[in-house]
Amino acid sequence: MNKLWLLLLGILVLTGCNNNPSSLTYSELSEEDLSEEMQSYFQNAKEENGAHLYFDEENDSMVVYLNGENVVQGEKAKTFTDFDVDSEEETLKLMYKSAETTDLSNSSLDFSLFYKVNLNKEYDKVMLFQNGNEASFRSVSGGKKG
Numbered sequence: 077m078n079k080l081w082l083l084l085l086g087i088l089v090l091t092g093c094n095n096n097p098s099s100l101t102y103s104e105l106s107e108e109d110l111s112e113e114m115q116s117y118f119q120n121a122k123e124e125n126g127a128h129l130y131f132d133e134e135n136d137s138m139v140v141y142l143n144g145e146n147v148v149q150g151e152k153a154k155t156f157t158d159f160d161v162d163s164e165e166e167t168l169k170l171m172y173k174s175a176e177t178t179d180l181s182n183s184s185l186d187f188s189l190f191y192k193v194n195l196n197k198e199y200d201k202v203m204l205f206q207n208g209n210e211a212s213f214r215s216v217s218g219g220k221k222g
Contacts, residue, residue, distance in 0.1 A: 100168075102161050105139065105190040114139060117217050118190075122146075124214045125154060127172070127204055131218025138202075138218070140170055140191045152176035155185040161193055166200040168193075173207055 107115065114130055118141050121128040128141040144154030158173040170193065177185060204211045 100161055100163055100194070100196045102159065102191050102193045104159075105192050107190060109192075110139065110190065121215050122188075126214035127170075127206070127211065129170075129202070129204075129213045129216045129218075131216075133218060136195045138193045138195065140172075140193065142172055142174075142189045142191075143214075144174065144187045147180065152178055153180055153187060155187055156189050157186075159189070159191050163196075163199065168195075168199040168202045169205060170202065171205040171208075 107118070110118065111132075114132070117130055118128065118139075121141055122143060122145065125144050125146050126142075128143065130139045130141070132138060140159070142156045142159070144156065147153040153176065155175050155177055156172060157175055160171045162169045162171065179185070204213055
């Protein structure tokens with residue numbers, strides 16, 4: 077009987093450790109999931125390929141828009157294959173992988189993506205990495221708390 081109680085207590089403790097509400101998480105979004113203000117901002121950002129960042133301070137989050145839709149005839153298009161987030165002390169790291177293709181008709185390729193990053197605290201610095209190399213945002217904007 078004591079072993080059963082120990083087992084249940086162990087499971088309860090481990091379950092509690094996995095449900096950390098203050099963890100840094102992200103999820104992929106569709107453009108329709110964005111607020112009108114964000115859609116307006118990203119509509120303007122569609123003109124430039126690259127990474128665009130929108131701070132949503134009201135919801136303690138940010139949205140990253142990866143855009144590779146603008147293709148010059150004869151050049152390769154940029155697709156996006158992976159996204160991840162990490163933090164190190166007061167620095168938030170946003171990391172993505174991209175590839176180039178000439179196959180513009182392949183519907184399985186992602187030429188643009190939106191990611192919502194749910195922040196677990198305030199960060200002093202946000203760093204962007206493309207294929208393991210430090211990169212820069214093409215544009216940055218955001219909404220302020222009320």
